[in-house]
Amino acid sequence: MNKLSTFGLATLFAATAVTSSFAQTLDKISIVVFGAPSLGAFLPPIIKAQKLDEKNGLAITFDERTPDAYTAQFNSGEYQVGGSAALLTVGLADLRGVKVTYLFNLFDFWGAVVTSRPEIKTLKDLEGKDLAAAKGTTNWVMFDWFARQQGVDTSKIAVVNTATPGLVGYALADRASGVQLWEPAYTSLMAKKPSMRSLDLKIKESWQKFTGTDDIPYLGVAAHTDWAEKNKPLIPKLYAAYKEAADWIVAHPEEAAKLIAPKGTPDDQKAISDLVKANDRLGLNVRWASSSKREIKAVYEAGRSIGFLPDYPSNATIYEGAKQ
Structure with missing residues (x-):
């Protein structure tokens, strides 16, 4: 084997080793979300396409489910992290003995x-x-x-x-x-x-x-409490991946629309980009749960007033591990 070939192989092996080492440093998180079209499926394609999970030291797998399957699989602990976590379902899970916590908000309510x-x-x-x-x-x-x-x-x-x-x-x-x-x-x-x-x-x-406020936190990312306690260092990274995806969407609405609705017509994609630009119905608003305690408790009160929640969820459902 000549020197050039030897050098080429050595370079290849070195690059492979670096790539393998990089992959090993990524912390894996499996997140269950609603299937498209849904808010829970809005940011994941951006995170993956822009590799924002890898940028923040994570390897995120997003698995899509119907609402009923999502609730069953998240509450059972089959998935420890949920990316279509609506506040009232988090509160109801807590009252049924499932210890979960709302990490951060992604979207405010509109229906x-x-x-x-x-x-x-x-x-x-x-x-x-x-x-x-x-x-x-x-x-x-x-x-x-x-x-x-x-x-x-x-x-x-x-x-x-x-x-x-x-x-x-x-x-x-x-x-x-x-x-x-x-x-x-x-x-x-x-x-x-x-x-x-x-x-x-x-x-x-x-x-x-x-x-007395217009603020209605609605849907975000939640996790089982024991997972959150064991994986505290990963949560700010997870927040950063979502926040950067939200910022990227706002800055690149036309490109984002093609990722969010890849099989849509040009008119479909234009409608998505217009939705992002206006943001009045989309309600994109990424923030830590701990920064919206009063508003979250108001959502719980609304759920209780119509009998959806039999009591008030515990304060532990509002994650306190990080603040903006």
Whole structure:
């Protein structure tokens, strides 16, 4: 073997060793999230495409599940970290003896009810009618609360329960009097069927009256308490990966839309980029749970007021290990 070949092999072996060493230094985290279209599936493709997990010393695997499967697998401990962690489901898990903690917020609350039926003009008109919804989600519970603030008897609404990916299909096919959904499904739907009408939930008005603030922390990343205690050094890295993904989306909305909706049409992708630019319905707001204690407790109070939460969740559900 000549000297050049020997040098080439040595260089190859050295590069392989460095790559192997780098891979070994990455801490692995498996995170369960809702399947697309959902807020929980909004940031993961950015994190992976931009390698923001690796940049922060992590190797994150995102596994998509339906809402019901997500709740079952996260609460059972099959997954120790959840990236579609809605506050009310975190609070309910705590009250059922599952020790979990809300690490940081990703999105503030926004939801909608859409309809094609001319006779449905207000939420009250849904009484005695059917409404397609993902009933296993916190977005549904929050809708229930907002509807009751308008005097709607939600027990008189026949709920057609479906997984989040099915909501857009129900609306497009006009298979129910209304459909309760949120972003990014709402934007996807309106891009396909702009004739759909959105009923007024009076979100800001009702929440301001109830809490004195417009701030509604809603969905973020949660973990089992014992995992959080054992992996404290990883949590700021996880937060950084998500925060950098959020910042990247804001700075590159058109590029982000192609990653978030890779199979979407140009119109679909433009709708996503417009959603990011406005951020009024998206509610992208990454912050530590510990910086929003008052607002989180207000969400718990809303859940308790309609009987979703039988009591107040413990303070341990609000992670205190890091602050902004």
